[in-house]
Amino acid sequence: MKKLSILKLFKIKNIKKYKNKTIIIKGWIKTQRNSKIGISFIDINDGSCIENIQIIIKKNIKNYNKIIKLTSGCSLKIKGLLVKNKKKKNYEINAKYIKILGNIKNPKKYPLSPKYHSLEFLRKISHLRPRTKIFGAITRIRNNLIFNLHKYLQKKKFLLINTPIITSLDTEGHSKMFQIKYDNNKFFNKKSYLSVSGQLNLESYACSLSKVYNIGPIFRAENSNTKKHLSEFWMLEIEIAFYKLNKIIKLSKNILSYCFKKILKNNEKDIYYLINFNKFYNIEHINNIIEKKFIEINYYEIINILKKEKTFKNNNIKWGINISTEYEKFLTEKYFKCGLIIKNYPKNIKPFYMKINKDNKTVSCIDIILPNIGEIIGGSVRENRIYNLDINIKKNKLNKNKYNWYRDLRKYGTIPHSGFGLGIERIIMYITKMKNIRDVIPFPKYPNYSNF
Numbered sequence: 001m002k003k004l005s006i007l008k009l010f011k012i013k014n015i016k017k018y019k020n021k022t023i024i025i026k027g028w029i030k031t032q033r034n035s036k037i038g039i040s041f042i043d044i045n046d047g048s049c050i051e052n053i054q055i056i057i058k059k060n061i062k063n064y065n066k067i068i069k070l071t072s073g074c075s076l077k078i079k080g081l082l083v084k085n086k087k088k089k090n091y092e093i094n095a096k097y098i099k100i101l102g103n104i105k106n107p108k109k110y111p112l113s114p115k116y117h118s119l120e121f122l123r124k125i126s127h128l129r130p131r132t133k134i135f136g137a138i139t140r141i142r143n144n145l146i147f148n149l150h151k152y153l154q155k156k157k158f159l160l161i162n163t164p165i166i167t168s169l170d171t172e173g174h175s176k177m178f179q180i181k182y183d184n185n186k187f188f189n190k191k192s193y194l195s196v197s198g199q200l201n202l203e204s205y206a207c208s209l210s211k212v213y214n215i216g217p218i219f220r221a222e223n224s225n226t227k228k229h230l231s232e233f234w235m236l237e238i239e240i241a242f243y244k245l246n247k248i249i250k251l252s253k254n255i256l257s258y259c260f261k262k263i264l265k266n267n268e269k270d271i272y273y274l275i276n277f278n279k280f281y282n283i284e285h286i287n288n289i290i291e292k293k294f295i296e297i298n299y300y301e302i303i304n305i306l307k308k309e310k311t312f313k314n315n316n317i318k319w320g321i322n323i324s325t326e327y328e329k330f331l332t333e334k335y336f337k338c339g340l341i342i343k344n345y346p347k348n349i350k351p352f353y354m355k356i357n358k359d360n361k362t363v364s365c366i367d368i369i370l371p372n373i374g375e376i377i378g379g380s381v382r383e384n385r386i387y388n389l390d391i392n393i394k395k396n397k398l399n400k401n402k403y404n405w406y407r408d409l410r411k412y413g414t415i416p417h418s419g420f421g422l423g424i425e426r427i428i429m430y431i432t433k434m435k436n437i438r439d440v441i442p443f444p445k446y447p448n449y450s451n452f
C-alpha cells in the first residue's frame, strides 16, 4: 500500500479517504469545549469545505493546558488518527500532537465571536468576514462560477483577451468614469479613466481571432446606492465574429446552464448552507436556469403588457421608456414568474454601437433579466456598417476622432459580429439569494466607501 508522506497536508473536504490513518491537518478553531474529565473537543475548519472536523484532545497531549485556553480563531497544526464515530456517523481526529500556530492575544477584542453577526457589521470587517461560514460558502461558489465560465469558453475554443483597465475611451458613450489623476494629468498626456467595459477592445480581437472573451474588473462612477450596483465589479464579456442575435441568446443560455449545473454539483454543501441562511428551502431558481426556462419576448410586447397593468404608481408607460426595476420585478416575479430575454429595444435608449434593425427604430439587442435580481446580461449585434456607426456617434454627441481606431474596424474588412456582458456578482446573488451585492464580492467598493 502507498505510504502517506508525513509532509502531506490533508484537507477536510477529502478526509474520508484516510480513515484509520494518521494524518496532519492545519486550520482554525471554530468552537471549543472542554469536558470536566479532561478531554477537549475542538472543531477545526480549513476552508476546503463548509464542514468542520472535530479534534479530540486528551490530557496526555503535552501542551494540553495551553490548548484548553484557546479560543475561536486560533490556528493549529494537528497530527492524529482519523476515525469514524460510530454513533454520530461523522469523522473525528484523535490528536497525537498539536502545535499552536497562531494565538489570539486578546479574545475579548477579537471582532468575530462565535455568535451571530449581521451582514452589515461583517461588511465593516471585510478582512475578517472570510472566516465566517457564509462567506466561505459564497467564496467557493464564486470561485466555481468563474472557473467554469473559463472552462466552458475554453472548451468551445474561445481565446482569453486581457482587455485594458486604463483607457481614454468611453465604451458606453456616456458612462460616469473614474478619472486617473497623477501629476495633473501629464502622465498619459490625455484624460484617462478606469474602464467601464472592455467591449470595444474585444471587438478589435474578434475581428481577427473570431471568438474572444475576458473576465475582468469594471469600474463605474455612478452614484447609484442600490443593492445591485457596485463601483467596482467583475464582468464576463464575449465577442464573436459572424454571430447574430439568436446565436448570442443560445450561447448565453448554454453558459448559464453549464455553470449552474457545475455549481449544484461541486458546491452542494455550500448551497445547502445558504438554503438555511437565506431561508429559500428549494433550488427551483437554480434548476430553472439549468433547464433554460426563459421567455423570449420583444420590447414592444413588454410595453403592451405593462400598459395593461393598472397597479403601477406611474402609468406613463409608452414605447420608448426604460424598463425600470419596478417593471422588471413585476414581469419576472408576478407576470411571467421566470427569467426573460427581452429583444429589440428602441435605439434611443441603447448605446451607439448597437446595430439598427430594418425598422430603423429598434436595435438588435437583448437584456436578460431574472427574478429578484434584474438585469444579468446585456448584449447586442454590433453596428458593422461605418455609415450607420458614424450616424450613431453623431447622434450621441460623441467625439468621432476619439473613436477612430474603433471605426477602423469597420473601414478595413468589416464583419457582422455580436457580444454580451454578464455581471458576475449579479449571478452570484441570484444563486445564493444574498440580498445585497456588497456581500458577494470580497472587498466591495461603493459610493463613500473604498476601504481595504
Ligand code: ATP
Pocket (backbone or CB within 6 Å): 220, 228, 229, 230, 231, 232, 233, 235, 374, 375, 376, 377, 378, 379, 421, 422, 423, 424, 425, 426, 437
Ligand atoms: P443596470 O441597468 O443594472 O445598471 P447596465 O445596463 O448598466 O445595468 P451593462 O452596462 O449592460 O449594464 O453591463 C452588463 C452587465 O453588468 C449587467 O447586465 C449587469 O449584470 C452587470 N452590471 C452593470 N452595472 C453593474 C454594477 N454597477 N454593479 C454590478 N454589476 C453591474
Ligand code: MG
Pocket (backbone or CB within 6 Å): none
Ligand atoms: Mg447601469
